[in-house]
Amino acid sequence: xxxxxxxxxxxxxxxxxxxxxxxxxxxxxxxxxxxxxxxxxxxxxxxxxxxxxxxxxxxxxxxxxxxxxxxxxxxxxxxxxxxxxxxxxxxxxxxxxxxxxxxxxxxxxxxxxxxxxxxxxxxxxxxxxxxxxxxxxxxxxxxxxxxxxxxxxxxxxxxxxxxxxxxxxxxxxxxxxxxxxxxxxxxxxxxxxxxxxxxxxxxxxxxxxxxxxxxxxxxxxxxxxxxxxxxxxxxxxxxxxxxxxxxxxx
Ligand code: AMP
Numbered sequence: 001x002x003x004x005x006x007x008x009x010x011x012x013x014x015x016x017x018x019x020x021x022x023x024x025x026x027x028x029x030x031x032x033x034x035x036x037x038x039x040x041x042x043x044x045x046x047x048x049x050x051x052x053x054x055x056x057x058x059x060x061x062x063x064x065x066x067x068x069x070x071x072x073x074x075x076x077x078x079x080x081x082x083x084x085x086x087x088x089x090x091x092x093x094x095x096x097x098x099x100x101x102x103x104x105x106x107x108x109x110x111x112x113x114x115x116x117x118x119x120x121x122x123x124x125x126x127x128x129x130x131x132x133x134x135x136x137x138x139x140x141x142x143x144x145x146x147x148x149x150x151x152x153x154x155x156x157x158x159x160x161x162x163x164x165x166x167x168x169x170x171x172x173x174x175x176x177x178x179x180x181x182x183x184x185x186x187x188x189x190x191x192x193x194x195x196x197x198x199x200x201x202x203x204x205x206x207x208x209x210x211x212x213x214x215x216x217x218x219x220x221x222x223x224x225x226x227x228x229x230x231x232x233x234x235x236x237x238x239x240x241x242x243x244x245x246x247x248x249x250x
Contacts, residue, residue, distance in 0.1 A: 001080045003087045007095075007135055010088055014137060017085075020046025023138030023165075025129060028052040029069040029183035030078050033173040037142040038082045040170050047085035049136050056092050057100065057124030069186050088136065095131050103127050106153055113149050113234050114245065117224055125150055126157050133165055141165050146172040146180050148232060148247045172246075174200065180246045192239040195219055202226070203233050203248045 004010035014021075022041030026034050041048040052075060059065040072089075079087055103123050110122035133141065143151045155167050172180050178200035179185065179193075188196060198219050206212035209226040216223050216237050224236035224243070234247040 001076075001084055001087065003076065003089060005089050005091070007090055010086070010090075010135065013086055017047050020044070020140070021136065021138045022046055022048045023132070023136045023141040024048065024050045025132050025141070025143075026050060026052055027054050027068065027183065028075050029071060029186065030075045031173075031181045031183065031185075033144055033146060033181035035078060035082055036173045037144060037170050038079065038084060040168060041140065041142050042083050044140055044168070046139065048083070049086045049088060049138065050079055050084050051088040051090075051132055051136070053088075053090060053092065053095060053128065053132070055095075055124060055128040057096075057103075057127060058121050059124075060118050060121060067187065069183055088132075095128065095135075104130055104157065106156065109149065109153055109156060112229060113225060113227060114236060115149075117236070122150070122153055126153060129154055130157065130161075130163075133163060138165055140168055142168045142170055144170050144172060146182070146246070148230075148234070152230065178204075180244075182244065184242050184244065187242045188239060192242065195221070195239060196244060199235050199237060199244055199246045200248070203235055203246055209233065 002013060022044050024037045024041055038048060038050060054065060054068050056065060076087065104126040105123045106126060115122060143154055145151060151169055158165060158167055174180055177197040179197040198216060202212040202215045206215060209228060213223050213226040221237035221239060226235045232247050232249050236243060236245045
């Protein structure tokens, strides 16, 4: 497995791999959810590229970005074992060579669900993914349904800008108790971790969104939203300082 910190050395590597290339963009702190994306990419054929970038433009609070876990050595071991060909580890200033002057925005699907409480978040995601697509030039890119709104926006971007990449959605990987795997789960206290699966439980068993919200509030969550869009039910809620999201097909 090759690791690249500089974009120019990655470019050289990319020039010698001309056919199928699979791509999994991440922010690191890898878990089985990320590894499922990598597995799907490997099964698809061709070398797999994984990027690890803790993207400053998609965080709403500087503390959230500072607290984001960064177990790089462990991540690299997991990726090597998973058969990844190349890991891209650029510093934000190399990706944002324009000094953050340019930004991609979307005017509809980014205004629902996580949009109102996370202003600018999806613009940050779309901008960094567009930049990474231009650098990696993948034929296929893999995104988790765990972040369904993000997946939808990326599919929309690919369509809107005629990008030559196939987006492959991957179902959410869960812990045995139903909690959707997330790098943020590491930040939960022991008690919060015990409560956390209630999000999935409420999404799957409540008769409607009001009932799901009520159940979560009664359990001690600070609920951001429970809503239905695109044939799915979505929730976002805080447990202490940690904001958890999840969604299920209706
Ligand atoms: P992140 O590192 O959180 O930006 O996530 C990188 C990619 O992994 C995104 O496409 C996520 O949707 C996906 N992902 C994160 N958690 C899961 C999960 N539990 N199951 C499936 N995909 C996931």
